[in-house]
Amino acid sequence: MRHLQIRIGPAGFRIGSAWPGPLAAMRDLYAGYPMPQDDIPTHTARIEPTRFWRRWIRPQVAICGDHMLMDTVPMALRHGLLAAEMAMNLQMALGERRFLLLHAAAVERGGKALILTGESGSGKSTLAAMLGEQGWRLLADEFVLIDPESMMLHPFPRAVSLKNSAIPEMERIVADQSRFGPLLRDTPKGHLRHLRPNADAIARMDTLAAPALILFPRFGEAPQVQGIGRAELFVRLTQGSTNYIPLGERGYGAMTKLMTLPAAMFAYPDTASGLDIVERYCAEVGL
Amino acid sequence: MKDAWPLSRALADPLSTRGFTAQDWTDVISIARAERLLGSLAHRLSGMPLPAPVADAFAQARVQAGFSHIQARWEIEMARRALAPRGIPLILLKGSAFAFAGLPAGIGRLVGDLDILVPGDLMAPAEAALLAAGWEWLKPDDYTDAYYRRWMHELPPLVHRDRGGMIDVHHTILPLTARRTPDADALVADSIEVVPGIRILSPADMIVHAVTHLFADGDMAGGLRNLWDIDRLLRLFSADADFWKDLKLRAARHEMADPVALALRLADRIYATPVDPRLAGYDRMSDGLFIRRMLARDGWGRETRPFIRLAFYVRSHWMRMPPMMLARHLWIKARSRRG
Numbered sequence: 001m002r003h004l005q006i007r008i009g010p011a012g013f014r015i016g017s018a019w020p021g022p023l024a025a026m027r028d029l030y031a032g033y034p035m036p037q038d039d040i041p042t043h044t045a046r047i048e049p050t051r052f053w054r055r056w057i058r059p060q061v062a063i064c065g066d067h068m069l070m071d072t073v074p075m076a077l078r079h080g081l082l083a084a085e086m087a088m089n090l091q092m093a094l095g096e097r098r099f100l101l102l103h104a105a106a107v108e109r110g111g112k113a114l115i116l117t118g119e120s121g122s123g124k125s126t127l128a129a130m131l132g133e134q135g136w137r138l139l140a141d142e143f144v145l146i147d148p149e150s151m152m153l154h155p156f157p158r159a160v161s162l163k164n165s166a167i168p169e170m171e172r173i174v175a176d177q178s179r180f181g182p183l184l185r186d187t188p189k190g191h192l193r194h195l196r197p198n199a200d201a202i203a204r205m206d207t208l209a210a211p212a213l214i215l216f217p218r219f220g221e222a223p224q225v226q227g228i229g230r231a232e233l234f235v236r237l238t239q240g241s242t243n244y245i246p247l248g249e250r251g252y253g254a255m256t257k258l259m260t261l262p263a264a265m266f267a268y269p270d271t272a273s274g275l276d277i278v279e280r281y282c283a284e285v286g287l
Numbered sequence: 288m289k290d291a292w293p294l295s296r297a298l299a300d301p302l303s304t305r306g307f308t309a310q311d312w313t314d315v316i317s318i319a320r321a322e323r324l325l326g327s328l329a330h331r332l333s334g335m336p337l338p339a340p341v342a343d344a345f346a347q348a349r350v351q352a353g354f355s356h357i358q359a360r361w362e363i364e365m366a367r368r369a370l371a372p373r374g375i376p377l378i379l380l381k382g383s384a385f386a387f388a389g390l391p392a393g394i395g396r397l398v399g400d401l402d403i404l405v406p407g408d409l410m411a412p413a414e415a416a417l418l419a420a421g422w423e424w425l426k427p428d429d430y431t432d433a434y435y436r437r438w439m440h441e442l443p444p445l446v447h448r449d450r451g452g453m454i455d456v457h458h459t460i461l462p463l464t465a466r467r468t469p470d471a472d473a474l475v476a477d478s479i480e481v482v483p484g485i486r487i488l489s490p491a492d493m494i495v496h497a498v499t500h501l502f503a504d505g506d507m508a509g510g511l512r513n514l515w516d517i518d519r520l521l522r523l524f525s526a527d528a529d530f531w532k533d534l535k536l537r538a539a540r541h542e543m544a545d546p547v548a549l550a551l552r553l554a555d556r557i558y559a560t561p562v563d564p565r566l567a568g569y570d571r572m573s574d575g576l577f578i579r580r581m582l583a584r585d586g587w588g589r590e591t592r593p594f595i596r597l598a599f600y601v602r603s604h605w606m607r608m609p610p611m612m613l614a615r616h617l618w619i620k621a622r623s624r625r626g
Contacts, residue, residue, distance in 0.1 A: 001587055012340055014313055016587055039309040042344040044317045046587060066320040066588060097347035246354050 004030070005041050009145065009156040009205050010099070011092065012036025015084055016046040018055055022080030029081070029159050029181045029194055032202055043095065045087035050074045063087045067094035079187050081194070085161065092143055092156075093242040099145035099154060100247060100254045103240035106144045106153060107136040112212035112287050113153045114278070115144055117240055120189075123219030126166040127274055129195060133173050134275075138201040139209060148247065148254035152208040157201045159194040167193045169271055212287050214263040217274060221267035225277060228263050288314040288586035291322065291511060295582065298324065298515060299558045301332050312341050314586030321588035322511045326352035326395035352395045356386045359398040362452045363387055363485065366401060369420035371484045375413050378404040378478050380457065380496060384487040385516070392519035396512075400444070400453040404488075406475045407458040414442060414456065422447050422454060430619055438464045438612075460499045460541075465606060469499070469541035490524040491537035498543060498550040506600035510581040511557070517550055518558040531563040538566075553577055 001016040004026050013036070017023040036042075045065040049055040059077035063069075065087050072090075075083045092101065104117035105128035114131075116124040125141050132138030139153060141160040146153055159181065162170055167183070174180070174195065181194035196202075216228065216236065228236075237255060238244045244251045262285050268274035294315050296303045307315070319325040329345035329352075337345065359382065367377050380402040385393030405413045422445035424432070435443040441457040459471035474496075478486040488496060497520065501513040524530045538547040551567035552574055554560035580599050583592040590596060604613050 010343075037340050038338045040312045040338055040340040042313070042316055042340050044313070044587060046589075066317050095347070097350040098343065246351065248354050248357065 001046070005036055005039070006030050006033040007036045007041075008033065008158055009140075010154055011043055011156065012041035013088055013091070014041035014044045015088065016044070016048075017080070017084065018048045019059070019061075019077060019080060021077070022047060022061075022084050025081040025182055026084055028178075029196055031178075031196070032199065034205075043088070043091040045084065045091050047080060047083045047087055063090060065091050067091055069094075073188070075188075079184050081181060082161075082184055082187055082192060085159070085194070088158075089142060096145075096243050097246065098147075100148050100251055101241055101243045102144040102146065102237060103142070103242070104144040105141045105160075106139040106155075106209075106211075107131045108139050108153075108155075108209040109136050109282075109287060111209055113139060113209035114282065114287060115153075115211055115214045116217060116278075117144075117214065117237070118216045118218065121163075121219065123166075123217050123268070123271075123274060125160050125162065126169065126219075126271060127217055127278060129160045129162065129166070129170055130173070130271060130275055131278070132160075132197060132201060133170075137204060137209075138197040146211065146254055146258070148250040151211065151254065151257050153211050154208055155201075155205045157197045157205050159196050161189075162193050162195055164190045166271075167191060170195055211258065211261055213281060213285050214258070214261050215278065215281060216263070216265040217278075218265065218267040219274070221269065223266070223268055223273055223277065225264060225266040228265050230259050233263050234259050288318065288584075290582040290591070291318050291584045292582050294318050294322065294324065294328070295511060295557045298328060298331055299518075301335055304332065304335070309338075310586075312338060316341070316344055317586065317588035318584045321584055323397055323509065324512050324515060326397060327512075327515060328395070330395035349395060352397055355398045356393070358452070359383050359386050359401065362401045362447075362450070362454070365420070365447070365450075365452070366403060366417070366454060367484050369416045369422075370405075370413060373412055373416050375405060375409050375416065376475075376478075376486055377484060378475065378486045378488065379481075380404055380460075380488070381500065381516075384493070387485065388481050388487050390520065391523055392516040394519075396516075400455055402455045402457060404457045404460070404471075404474060404478075407471060410442070410456070410458050417445055417454065417456070421449060425453070434616070438462055460496045461503055464609065464612060465503065467542040467546075469495070469543065473537075473540060489533075489537075490520070490527070490530060491533040492541075494520055494524070494534055495537055495541050495543050495547060498547050501550055502546050503603070503606060506596065506603045507577070507580050510577075514550070514554055514557060514581065518554050518560040521551075521554065521560050521562065525561065525563075531566060534563075535566055549574070549577070553581070557581065 003014055003016040004023055005014050047061050048064050050060045050062045054060040060074045061080050061083040062074050063072045063083050063086050067090055104115050105124045106113050106115045107128050116128055118124050138157055139155040141158055143156055145156050179196040184192045266277050319328045325348040329348045370377050379387055382398035383401050386398045425444045425446045432443055440459045440462050441455050445454045460469050474492050477489040480486050497517045538544045548568045551562040555562050580595045585591050
């Protein structure tokens, strides 16, 4: 099977594809990433035809790998890159048992990490990508990895998936167009385009950061800031974690420590005002 | 890798991994995940010098298995609380039994559903007790329900409405339609109490059951893992001088002498398990087909050898029920799928 091997933070991936196209796109998107440690990737993701003739006739891409879900919907071949990304996500979401996984994005400044979390469409990826171009270091999009023992955040700087209106916004800011993947139109999540983190984020992917602030942005509403109670913070973070329960006591311990961090929720109508609110919170906690 | 042979070698002889290349490690990890044997492999290779990524993957596999044991123990306790007040003994089967009794087959093994054996005359009260304690039917359609109740060796699977844990309640170890009829009363009578209210099968019966599970359940899917269970159990039980004699008697009593013999030969060939040659008998031509079927994975963990797989799938149904009944069953299943 034709394939690609890369390392993203602590995880070594082997990505196999039945078609050359998605793999070529992956190679471009992940240009400059290191090889897996000792050349041994321990996460295998695959994209394959759903039936053998579906490789050529009305191609249909199934999301596969070491860990699979029974009822994932197959995708069109022109969205093959997205399928490969989802197959990689699945390996982390279902297989990770070392770090606590949070469904979140994160950026770092001065060794301290800001965690942006919330549901899909909350704008966390866009804000993180923006901050990553403005003096912050992008640590993660989609999955934030916390070591339950040291409580340090291990960077996992995957390509950021930009959706809909976030695409032109980032295209205006990022000068190096080679950092963008192809524009994927009409995916199940709308228009989608991947953005490779900048060279600094990739070069320093093994430099850890200490979580310092948790924010829950909510895109598309009038500016509004509100606090968040400890209980609600706990529930929201556990809901957004795919491996909180299987980590058992270690997961619980890590979650209770995260709850002691400063946290808040806010709504914002556009990216500029969102960034503004983020910086104000950061100033408050000395970040 | 062209098949799962390096995995079975590594399990049987950990030193065989000394010459592994980076590619070999990647392949064997994918294959072991597909066969649900990564945790077992992790334990077998513990103490060996390993490349850092492999050691990390193994550590995570051990965490995963360890957590499944905690869940399994909790489900066992929940079932015990439901059944004990009504005087129904809880006889654990398969993974739950290995984990609960601390048998070597449980080490590193993922334990999924809770399988229990209940004396046939206590099935109705056991069912009522479980329903009252929050378990619900998973497959509520009438045909499936009637099919299970009339022909199968277990109730339709029950799922707990709060925890999502599944329980399979067996009253014997083979479907009633199968051509062999195990002595279910003997399984119950000779079971061993581990703690008050919780029992496991006797050693010889546990092997016989593992063998029924290896051959009768489906199409040899998961065969490498099920055979690994047998290897681990045989190595422990055969320390007892009378074990092989007991096994011969029990295999005959449960009408399972031939399948037990085949399983012993396969364990010997695949895991170099020490077995009594008088029970295992001579190698047969068809043994090779079983071995080819069980090792049918490529280095990406994908299934290979589709024709052998299909043959075993057909065989599994053939063994499970007589031809006319099979035809009727497949007809109803096909129609329900279209509808």
